[in-house]
Amino acid sequence: MKQYIGAHLSVGKGYEDMVDRAVVMGANTFAFFLRNPRGGSARALDVEDLEKAREKLEKYEFGPLVAHAPYTMNPAGSKESVLAFADIAMREDLDRLEYLPGSYYNFHPGSHVGQGIEKGITFISEYLKRMLDRPLQTTVLLETMAGKGTEVGSCFEELATIIKNVDKDDSLGVCLDTCHIHEAGYDLKDIDGILQEFDEIIGLQYLNAIHLNDSKNPRGARKDRHELLGEGEIGWDSIINVLTHPQLRHLPFILETPQETEEGYGIEIAELRERSTHILSMKK
Ligand code: FE
Ligand code: FE
Ligand code: ZN
Numbered sequence: 001m002k003q004y005i006g007a008h009l010s011v012g013k014g015y016e017d018m019v020d021r022a023v024v025m026g027a028n029t030f031a032f033f034l035r036n037p038r039g040g041s042a043r044a045l046d047v048e049d050l051e052k053a054r055e056k057l058e059k060y061e062f063g064p065l066v067a068h069a070p071y072t073m074n075p076a077g078s079k080e081s082v083l084a085f086a087d088i089a090m091r092e093d094l095d096r097l098e099y100l101p102g103s104y105y106n107f108h109p110g111s112h113v114g115q116g117i118e119k120g121i122t123f124i125s126e127y128l129k130r131m132l133d134r135p136l137q138t139t140v141l142l143e144t145m146a147g148k149g150t151e152v153g154s155c156f157e158e159l160a161t162i163i164k165n166v167d168k169d170d171s172l173g174v175c176l177d178t179c180h181i182h183e184a185g186y187d188l189k190d191i192d193g194i195l196q197e198f199d200e201i202i203g204l205q206y207l208n209a210i211h212l213n214d215s216k217n218p219r220g221a222r223k224d225r226h227e228l229l230g231e232g233e234i235g236w237d238s239i240i241n242v243l244t245h246p247q248l249r250h251l252p253f254i255l256e257t258p259q260e261t262e263e264g265y266g267i268e269i270a271e272l273r274e275r276s277t278h279i280l281s282m283k284k
Helices: 015-024 047-059 080-097 117-131 156-166 178-184 188-201 235-244 262-283
Strands: 004-007 031-033 066-068 104-107 139-143 172-177 207-211 252-255
Touching: 004 262, 015 047, 015 262, 080 104, 080 117, 104 172, 104 207, 117 156, 139 156, 139 207, 156 172, 156 188, 172 178, 178 188, 178 207, 178 235, 188 235, 235 262, 252 262
Parallel strands: 004 252, 031 066, 066 104, 104 139, 139 172, 172 207, 207 252
Antiparallel strands: none
């Protein structure tokens, strides 16, 4: 069975170039920022470039892409300017993604900055209702968070409450980040248990993408420090169990490991494909 594996790439030279680079590294999905991750505006619209990218994605049979919202986007913030940016950024990003239909748009739900988890959840829910008030070809994904500072979304219950509040089944889902859930306290040695819990609390039909990362920190550290696959506290066994799990392996897997070059990602992706083929052939 075909697996969709890729990494987070820079959009520097445009979309078509990004697809070409992904192909070179053996990827058949990828993630990217539509704008500077620390804020700023989206790159100028280049319809021709997007059209060419789309043709190549089809030609090379890519799985869905997983675009990433800027880190500074915080719909649970307290400052007027922060909230205004969140509205503008997601609206513009979703407009742009209409040129790459069928993509995912992943975002960090937000930090309540001392206003309390309940207010945070309410702000994020109201925000998503505004953002999803029109027909879109993109599914917006809430990312599972490590629980650093006042981050909302470090347990399945919080994400489930937001999804229930928004009540827009087809336009909302979840992206599970292995580093984040490990640092939030979930034990990846028991992936079956985690998925059962996910299913009971959120529903596995909402799980649309995986961020496949190792972690520099022990379980429950809540610091959010990614590590190269196999070199952190999660380790190869659990990473491969996630990648080859029958309830997960159809999903797009995105690496956000601290690689310095795209060649590095190519090597990690090749190793993942090799290890997963080996494990899957032994299970037959
Ligand atoms: Fe993220
Ligand atoms: Fe992530
Ligand atoms: Zn992270």
